[in-house]
Amino acid sequence: MSRLSDALAHGEFVVTGEVAPPRGTDLSAMTATMALLGPHCHALNITDNQGASLHLSSLAASRVAREMGFEPIFQQTCRDRNRLALQSDLMAAWTLGLENVLMVTGDDPRSGDHPQAKPVFDIDSTQLLRVAAGMNEGHDMLGRPLKGGTGFFLGAAMFPEAEPWDVQLERARAKVEAGARFFQTQAIFDIDKLARAVEAMHEVGAKVIAGVLLLRSPRAIDFINERLAGLMVPDAIAQRIRRAADPVAAAVELATEQVIAMKEVADGVHIMPLGLTEAVPQILDQAGVGL
Template sequence: MSTYQIHGLKEKLTLGKFVVTVELEPPKGADPMPVLQKASFLKGYVDGVNIADSPMATLRMSPIALSHIIQQDMGIEAIFHLTCRDRNVIGLQSELLGAAALGVRNILTLTGDHPSKGDHPNARGVFDVDSIGLAKIAKQLNDGFDLTGHPLNSPTQFFIGAAANPGADDLNIELEKLKRKVEAGVHFVQTQPVFDISQVERYLELTKDLPLHIIFGILPLKSGKMARYLDQKVPGIKIAKEMIAIVEQGGRAAGVEVTKQLIEKIKGMVQGIHIYPIGDLTMVSDLLDIPQKMPKVI
């Protein structure tokens, strides 16, 4: 049995180990090598890589297939995203059973972007269920039954994840959503990016009674322009004016430095961080002090 299966993400979080995960985007094509090359730089520095499911409704390689390849070839545990956009409940269950057979057990359950936002705008969205319904399906498979209650020849062992939003306008509504996700079977969440310790503290206080592992999102800022755009245009992201000013003055280097400071501040408080490189893995190498220079485009 491979090391990542013995001491995987679930076990590390259960034991209280601080974990680091990084998001990677699958290729648009049949060759996984470009992503494997990027993943090779992360080995030994991260505890898992997230593989998106045709993000923004744009065609990409299957996240399950790519996750399996990364685990087998690179020895890095993967968290595959699965959306409700492209498959009905039969297809979702089939995909999950296939993932289980391939040894890919970490799932991030997502509703998914509508096809009209992507590169196949005339495709039909399915959305038989939402992310909570998908979590319920994964839990039912873990219990050894399909969605209709028929027994499986072997249960799955998924570590079920979901998305969360510490920057939600109404944190009471956010808490209710989280409670529903936990009831549906979710074991861990990876959050939208946070940019200050007070936001982390508020969210930890809000969720302290939930039986849930929380991995906080980290997005290093490259420029003042990027910071202003995220703060003004992206729902669920709030950046203090002081931080925007620092990055406007110091650029990328300042963005990396304030992000490293934030990580150090919250490291003893949280269970882990999830880094969003946004097309630039060199930011990951700078944040984690990886000596090799990583390729920029992912």
């Protein structure tokens, strides 16, 4: 049983961190990030061609995390693989000892570094959750038995701040029905909206890990607002970083406050360091969370 699922089941406040595989085969920067984040986190998310841009596969990088003694959350997007490849990679993940999977739709190729690529989206994230849940029961998506199934702890993404909420809520419930047991949210700044989402998901038996994005600099904020799917840093928050004499210190302070506030509401936090990995241990320590 995965450590993440175990901790969540016992009501522990969990910490997950996000790691991007390299654009190439040199693993040194990635393993350095893992070595920095890993000891403080219940699990590490390993992204899948994030931002629709070329990276080493999540499958291989997740295995690296595991070999380093950390627990990975293997991420799968629906953008780059059809249903045969997705199922094949899920079976591969299980044989590689990867127990947690996060299913996401994936950014549109038009926003990435290969805008000429054919977007696959053969199935969507809800359908993929159902496929993986079926594999946990020992069969493929057509119901045919597998020689050895899987036992994944299945996660999905949600965006509690995005309106209309009723559409988001219906979609999140559908993901739970399809097999999701935990959610990791997009970066969230509004604690009331987070609380609303957590309450709704607890009703259907799913856990919610709240996303925290480290806002290192005014440039990072511009990047998020312009490039990251759907995400907008609220003005009041952005101004705190933009006006700070030391933006990094301000980012650490802000993130610490956010984690402390989330501790009261959510089941965990998901830290997206965005280049500020070295500050993560301090943030978690000050907030009194993490391993």
